[in-house]
Amino acid sequence: MTVALMWEARAAEGRSEELLAWARRQELTERPVRRESFRAPQDRVLVITWWDAALDAELPELPEPDAELMTRSVHRWRFESLGEG
Template sequence: MMAVALMWEARAAAGRGGELLDWVRAQRLSPAPSRRETFTAEPDRVLVITWYGEPEPVGGPPELPDPPAGLLHRPVHRWRFTPVG
């Protein structure tokens, strides 16, 4: 298995960036990632990067779910990255 980094990015409905950030911070992943960082950007965007080392969890690493639809400006974007030597 290989290490993996998951990126999760969402844009909140206008003026609801703080609510989206609170929602993201309340989400727990099991198993927990070895590292998790949360970022914000204008307008009302939240980005979360989680890292899972080797071995990758059985069934793959857990991903953050979609927030309640009324909180979003558009669907969540997700990317999966693996390191290169």
């Protein structure tokens, strides 16, 4: 089974590049099958990691950045892949 972990944070005003750089520097204790970073309007940064694991498996996740780098707490979601189509 493939599980996708989504990590999303909203940067403090004008600090989205700094938040994106911070997220890209974060090392996980295990290597995911795939890892991709995104940015969106309103200074949002999203990181998705894909894992060959059960939906309820214990998996490493990105931590919370320093509070001054964000406008709110990180949002996290976990999804089970249902395949293409």
